[in-house]
Amino acid sequence: MPSRLQDEIKQSRPFERPGDEALLSILRTASVLEYSLNELLRPFGLTMTQYNVLRILQGAGSAGLCGREIGERLVSRVPDVSRLLDRMTELALVSKKRDAADQRHVTSRITAKGRRLLAKATPALEEAEGGRMDRLSDRSVKALIEALELIREAS
């Protein structure tokens, strides 16, 4: 019996090692998730990365964060945080201000408009996420998280 993934990517031969299938499975699932999350956010004019930045800055509160710190907190590596924040500043979702104490730093903060947009987009996202994860038992979710940690650590 061909595996589900084998069908999805129309692969004729079965996977040689189960690890191969698991690895492709992770990449495939992330791709599917990213696509669907981006589609969800599109009506709000946000990409997943932008949404992620808004959440990070919301969490940071009035202190804000500098670009490097935002980059460290992003789920996916973004090699050009500077211009990402520029674009979001252009959209008035974020404000940038050079730090007085250390003038190398530019502190970014979420604006009121950014907070409003985040508040509008979040419920839609949470509902969709819930719908995806509800079918897994608590134990499965825990096992999934642990397995992924092991895979990330092995670097």
Next chain:
Amino acid sequence: MPSRLQDEIKQSRPFERPGDEALLSILRTASVLEYSLNELLRPFGLTMTQYNVLRILQGAGSAGLCGREIGERLVSRVPDVSRLLDRMTELALVSKKRDAADQRHVTSRITAKGRRLLAKATPALEEAEGGRMDRLSDRSVKALIEALELIREAS
């Protein structure tokens, strides 16, 4: 105790719902994997997507595949297979030929150079993949694959 992922993305508050962490975990792991696989392939002058195309065409044999079929078999959705194949043709890894029977189709086939490159790159990739997945038990791998299938299906 903060979770591993919480540390990685320096998130101060714990995840509200375990599903949230699982979802971010998938995206994070895929990002880490993609980065490391692309680094592995860099010495060969290949990206993951290009490597993926070579494998697909190798599997298709001398019959080759048209662009749409290649797109369907790719792990991650690529919205511009046409130019992806153009670039690979430019590199002489792939040949393109308009199909005589149905002139809308352009059949792509892997070239000898493509096969040689694939043969060189694959062992490095397989070793790295093995290293990552060896720490998981067979049962964990199976559970991981099943959990990810459930998540993908819930769309």
Next chain:
DNA sequence: TTGAGATTCATGTTATAACAGGTATATTTC
């Protein structure tokens, strides 16, 4: 306090992703 190195950000450039629209060929329908 000054010079070396580190840190943070900006900028230039190229390649690729993403989106929209157009063209040629097949297929279906009437």
Next chain:
DNA sequence: GAAATATACCTGTTATAACATGAATCTCAA
């Protein structure tokens, strides 16, 4: 068999990713 529709691909354009480099500022040691 002609028109309408569908399919597969290409092309143009814009936005973003990716990479490399440079400029400004800070830190720390001598």
